[in-house]
Structures are given as C-alpha cells and as structure tokens.
Amino acid sequence: MNVSALACLKMRVISSNWFKPRRMDFPRNANRNKIDAVGVEVVREPPAPRGLPLVGTTLSLLLRGSTAQLHRYADFRHKQLGPVYRESIGPVDAYFVAEPLEMRRVFQLEGKHPRNTLPEAWMLYNELYGCKRGLLFMNGEEWLHFRRIMNPIMLRDDNAFEEPCRLVAADLVSSWRQHANKQVPRLEQSLYQWSTEVLVASLVGGSKYKENVAAIRQLPGMQRLSEQVRQVFCESAKLSLLPARLARAIKLPAWSRFELAVGHAVHGASAMVLDLLPYSRGGDGMLDRMLAAGVELKDAVRIIADLILAAGDTSAVTMQWTLYLLAKNPEAQERAYKDPSLLRGVLKESMRLYPVAPFLTRILPEESRISGYRIPAMSLVLLSLFTSGRDAKSFRDPLRFWPERWSRNTAQKTGLLGVTQASGAIPFGLGARSCIGRKLAETQIFELLTQLMSEFKIELVNPKKEVDIVLKMVSVPNQPLAIRFVPRK
Numbered sequence: 001m002n003v004s005a006l007a008c009l010k011m012r013v014i015s016s017n018w019f020k021p022r023r024m025d026f027p028r029n030a031n032r033n034k035i036d037a038v039g040v041e042v043v044r045e046p047p048a049p050r051g052l053p054l055v056g057t058t059l060s061l062l063l064r065g066s067t068a069q070l071h072r073y074a075d076f077r078h079k080q081l082g083p084v085y086r087e088s089i090g091p092v093d094a095y096f097v098a099e100p101l102e103m104r105r106v107f108q109l110e111g112k113h114p115r116n117t118l119p120e121a122w123m124l125y126n127e128l129y130g131c132k133r134g135l136l137f138m139n140g141e142e143w144l145h146f147r148r149i150m151n152p153i154m155l156r157d158d159n160a161f162e163e164p165c166r167l168v169a170a171d172l173v174s175s176w177r178q179h180a181n182k183q184v185p186r187l188e189q190s191l192y193q194w195s196t197e198v199l200v201a202s203l204v205g206g207s208k209y210k211e212n213v214a215a216i217r218q219l220p221g222m223q224r225l226s227e228q229v230r231q232v233f234c235e236s237a238k239l240s241l242l243p244a245r246l247a248r249a250i251k252l253p254a255w256s257r258f259e260l261a262v263g264h265a266v267h268g269a270s271a272m273v274l275d276l277l278p279y280s281r282g283g284d285g286m287l288d289r290m291l292a293a294g295v296e297l298k299d300a301v302r303i304i305a306d307l308i309l310a311a312g313d314t315s316a317v318t319m320q321w322t323l324y325l326l327a328k329n330p331e332a333q334e335r336a337y338k339d340p341s342l343l344r345g346v347l348k349e350s351m352r353l354y355p356v357a358p359f360l361t362r363i364l365p366e367e368s369r370i371s372g373y374r375i376p377a378m379s380l381v382l383l384s385l386f387t388s389g390r391d392a393k394s395f396r397d398p399l400r401f402w403p404e405r406w407s408r409n410t411a412q413k414t415g416l417l418g419v420t421q422a423s424g425a426i427p428f429g430l431g432a433r434s435c436i437g438r439k440l441a442e443t444q445i446f447e448l449l450t451q452l453m454s455e456f457k458i459e460l461v462n463p464k465k466e467v468d469i470v471l472k473m474v475s476v477p478n479q480p481l482a483i484r485f486v487p488r489k
C-alpha cells in the first residue's frame with residue numbers, strides 16, 4: 001500500500017481523520033441557483049443532505065455502519081441525492097461523484113500535477129521522521145519527473161513481467177497442493193507473500209530470479225518482508241478510525257504499533273532493494289532499468305520500497321475477492337476453466353464488484369463544473385467506484401458476476417456484451433496519476449489464476465455464508481475467506 005497507493009492506496013480510503021478540515025466556502029443550502037451579471041450562466045450548487053444542528057449527518061453515518069461502511073453510506077446518498085452530491089463527513093467536506101462520464105471529466109480537470117489524498121497517519125509519520133517516500137507520496141515536479149521515468153519501465157508492453165509472475169505463482173500453487181481438499185491455511189498471509197515475491201522477482205527480472213531464487217529466499221529480510229507489509233495495513237486500518245495527531249499526542253498504543261510497523265516495513269523494504277542489487281545486475285528487471293534510466297540509487301530505494309508496500313494489499317485483496325467470486329459462482333468458474341480467455345472478464349468483474357479502493361480522490365486545482373454543479377478550486381472530489389461499478393445504467397444485471405459481459409459484441413455501442421459505460425468501473429483510476437502497478441498486478445493475477453484453475457476447482461468451505469466488504473483502508477472481506485482447492489484429476 002490503496003500504502004495506495006500505499007494505496008494504491010489506498011488512499012483511497014477515506015475515514016474521518018483523513019483530511020484536514022477545510023473552510024466551508026459556500027452556503028450549505030443545496031441547489032441554490034446563481035445567475036451571473038448578464039443573466040446567462042446558471043450555476044447550481046450540488047445537493048447536500050440535511051443534517052442535525054452541531055452533529056450534521058454524523059448520526060446517519062454511524063447508523064449505517066460508520067466509516068467501515070462508507071461505500072454503502074455513499075451509495076445510499078447517491079440513491080437519495082443523485083450522481084453528484086456534497087457532504088461533510090466529520091471535518092471533511094467532499095463532493096461525491098458516481099456518474100461515469102463526469103468521473104472521466106474529473107481526470108481531465110486534475111491539472112498537470114494531479115493531487116489525491118493520503119491517510120493522515122502516513123503523512124504524519126513522514127513528517128515526524130523526515131521520510132522521503134516514493135511516487136505515492138510525491139507531488140508537483142518531483143512526482144512528474146519520476147513518474148515519467150517509471151511509466152515506460154512499469155507500463156511497458158513487452159511481457160517482461162510474465163516470467164517472474166509465472167515462477168512465483170508456480171511456487172504458491174505447489175505449496176497449496178499439499179492442502180488439496182482442505183481449507184487453505186493462512187490464505188491472506190500466503191497472498192501477501194505472493195505479491196511481495198512477485199515484486200522482488202520483477203525487480204531482478206525473470207531469468208536472474210530463476211538463477212538466484214534460492215539465494216534470494218535466504219536473504220535476511222526476505223522471510224519477514226511480506227509480514228511487515230501486512231502489519232502496516234493491519235495497523236493503518238486500526239488507526240484510520242482515529243485522528244492520528246491526537247492518537248500520537250495521547251500516546252495511544254495504536255499509534256506506537258503503527259509507527260513500529262511502518263518503520264519495520266520501510267526499512268525492511270529499503271534494505272531488501274540494496275540486498276537485491278548483486279542479483280539484478282545484467283538482468284532485465286525493474287531495478288536495473290531504473291538505474292540505467294539515471295535514477296540515483298537512493299531514489300530507486302525509496303520508490304521501490306513504496307512499490308513493495310503498494311503492491312502488498314492491493315493484489316492480495318483483489319485475489320481474495322476473485323477466488324471468492326469464482327467459488328461462489330461454480331458455473332462461471334467452469335466456463336472460465338474451459339475458455340481461459342474469459343479470465344480477463346473474471347478479473348474485471350471482481351474489481352468492478354469489489355474495488356480495492358472504493359473511492360478515488362482528487363483535489364481539483366481550479367474552480368470546475370461537474371454535471372453543471374460548481375466545484376470550488378481546491379475541493380476534494382471523491383469518485384464513488386463502489387456505486388458506479390454496481391449501477392444498472394452502466395452494467396446490465398449489475399450485481400451478477402458475469403465475466404462474459406466484457407466479451408466483444410459489436411451490437412453494443414461500447415463493443416462489450418453487458419457493458420453500457422465501461423468507465424463506471426475504473427479500479428486502477430485513470431489519467432496521469434493512475435495506478436503504475438496495473439500491468440504487473442494484472443499479469444500476476446492472470447498467472448496465478450491460470451495455473452490454479454487448470455489444476456483445481458475453487459470451492460467455498462461454507463457456501464451459504466455471505467462475505468461482504470468492510471473498509472479497512474481498502475475493501476477487505478469482513479471475515480477470513482474459507483476456501484479449498486479440489487484437484488480436477
């Protein structure tokens with residue numbers, strides 16, 4: 001990690017302590033029309049829910065499950081107020097947008113140096129420790145400089161991620177073979193380990209990783225790294241319900257645990273990059289390519305350390321939702337087994353229904369119009385991906401897990417069988433600041449699914465038990481997934 005980037009962070013997540021309070025810069029009454037001097041332009045204010053004196057709408061949010069269910073709360077508000085509305089949640093004043101074309105427009109309005117928001121605790125940590133971090137935390141010219149270097153390295157089209165992803169997936173599937181027919185133990189931990197190893201393998205490149213896999217696994221920090229990354233997410237999630245500065249000021253154990261977890265993960269990941277140097281030289285991995293592109297080692301270390309964090313929860317959690325959906329829908333699973341080209345649709349459906357980041361955030365630099373509503377400069381805009389991904393206007397039979405909906409069909413305007421507006425589902429974001437790990441994430445999930453499904457059926461241990469989203473920084477299952485893999489032969 002939405003540390004989304006570290007979070008991709010993941011950031012994505014909003015809780016009441018995420019943002020600093022902003023001055024209310026226009027009156028609260030919704031839909032107040034304004035006419036300019038020549039009587040031409042009608043500027044509307046977005047609708048806003050009515051709140052109680054002093055507490056505003058906090059009570060409604062609490063009754064609907066608090067910030068752990070913010071995606072459902074925003075969904076309820078969209079149904080009540082429409083695809084664009086404004087609400088203050090705690091100290092945070094935000095504009096929520098769920099209309100696909102208007103969401104696209106937000107990316108056009110984001111400016112040359114797009115800004116999103118990050119959890120207060122992460123920012124506070126960096127401030128206290130004077131930490132210089134990776135892409136997720138950079139802004140302005142520094143971000144643009146490194147992003148331009150990293151784009152061709154990470155979003156390239158030469159299938160360079162395939163071999164590292166294949167090798168790491170083969171190891172995981174082989175470890176799962178020992179537990180065939182039984183509930184997979186420590187599923188979440190194994191998937192964190194898988195995403196961390198995929199990143200390490202991609203850093204050194206497929207052939208170098210193959211040559212040195214035993215030595216790399218023996219590196220002192222390697223065993224601990226995925227657990228350190230997982231801990232950052234566990235501790236960040238706990239802290240996301242409290243104002244971080246207050247938690248620190250009153251010496252809450254949650255802050256100390258968070259500080260410790262981030263310290264371990266950032267140092268562990270940075271040390272790992274240095275340890276990998278001798279193995280990556282002369283290969284085609286990301287690390288060598290970054291250095292060849294002129295990135296100084298100290299910058300490569302901080303950028304990669306954050307990639308390791310950003311990759312951990314996003315890929316691991318997306319894979320959990322994908323396994324859940326396949327197990328819950330055995331017929332769709334059989335169709336995807338028989339026709340592996342459907343796997344693309346499987347992943348798209350999983351991220352549409354269960355977006356790891358249920359909200360994308362942007363701070364728009366200029367005063368803008370969204371759906372005709374005035375959005376003042378420097379406003380926080382939240383794109384409600386949970387709502388837009390489940391909207392019948394964009395997706396036929398929207399709650400159905402239907403991988404074929406993404407198959408080509410020329411009779412449809414979008415060219416896709418069950419999709420009316422594809423930008424209703426943008427799990428990696430759009431535009432210049434969209435997820436830089438997209439290609440790696442897609443490749444690693446395809447590789448693991450391909451190997452797993454060719455050998456096993458994926459089943460739920462308790463098929464009747466419904467699993468739902470809870471927001472803990474990102475959208476995670478509200479209970480540990482109980483899955484088993486049943487050999488096909």
Ligand code: HEM
Binds near residue numbers: 006136430435440
């Ligand atoms: C299924 C897996 C993943 C999902 C759903 C995901 C999603 C996202 C989202 C929604 C954003 C913010 C985009 C925006 O604000 O427009 C983001 C940013 C980011 N992601 Fe991912 N991500 C995934 C995997 C990864 C992986 C594997 C890596 C690292 C290799 C990664 C690295 C990053 C970074 C560094 C950023 C910040 C980019 C910037 O600010 O320039 N992500 N991701």
